[in-house]
Amino acid sequence: MRKILVVNSKGGCGKTTVATNLAVAFAARGDHVALADADRQKSSLAWAKRRSKKLAKIEALNWTKIDSIGVKDKDLDAIVIDGPGGLRSELTKKLIAEASDIVVPVLASMFDWKATLKFLDDISEIKRIRKGKADIHVIANRINRSSTQVADLEQALSKKGYPVLCRISDRVLYARHAADGSGVFDVNDASAHEVRGQWRPLLQAVDA
Ligand SMILES: Nc1ncnc2c1ncn2[C@@H]1O[C@H](COP(=O)(O)OP(=O)(O)OP(=O)(O)O)[C@@H](O)[C@H]1O
Ligand SMILES: [Mg+2]
DSSP: OEEEEEOOSSTTSSHHHHHHHHHHHHHHTTOOEEEEEOSTTOHHHHHHHHOOTTSOOEEEEEOOSGGGOOOOOTTOSEEEEEOOSOSSSHHHHHHHHHOSEEEEEEESSHHHHHHHHHHHHHHHTSHHHHTTSSEEEEEEEEEOTTOTTHHHHHHHHHHTTOOEEEEEEOOHHHHHHHHHTOOTTSOOSHHHHHHHHHTHHHHHHHHO
16 A cells, blocks of 8 residues: 655645645546545645545545554555644654655745755655655646746756656646545546646656
8 A cells, every 4th residue: 555645844835735636646546545634734634525425535534643643444555645744743753654655745936945955855864765665756836837936946956866756737726626625637628637647747656
């Protein structure tokens, strides 16, 4: 079973958006998937409550307390975890200790990538990551045509050894899906087609 932790100490970078859409991507292809919310704001749990029973099933788990981490369901193909904000908490350390993949969304603004670089350096010190037992995937989020800083972001990160795996566009449809308890992989129309393609490198990486 893959345990995919979406995390960054920087708030508002798209952790919940990425976690919910990843869970939908797995569910839509028929995987048995759980979405675990480890953030005190419980945004992913709120999202799951709004999800229609007609859509592909995603099991929602409340992992906001350290004792609640864990699943009895051995048949799960994947757990996507909406991570907590801070790196220092025991909860975050435990989640990192168990993750097979760590997905780090980052926005194309200097404040965000500076903070994210520090976060990436901090987690790279963790033994499990040093030993290569968990893969780190950095994804640039909320990119639009006027994001002149994307090239700077990619350069700054790859220089430090963290290449940006994919670019996710800034699209109002993400906010719409968020409010509906859905994701871009729940629909198959033309507008979703283009944005879904942007997730492919990440989906391939976590499948590898
Ligand atoms: N690719 C995107 N396109 C448009 N809006 C986006 C995109 N990604 C995220 N957003 C919006 O940006 C805001 C922050 O995203 P999100 O809640 O996923 O971040 P977060 O890292 O989980 O925040 P927090 O640190 O508060 O938990 C939300 O309003 C969300 O709808
Ligand atoms: Mg969130």
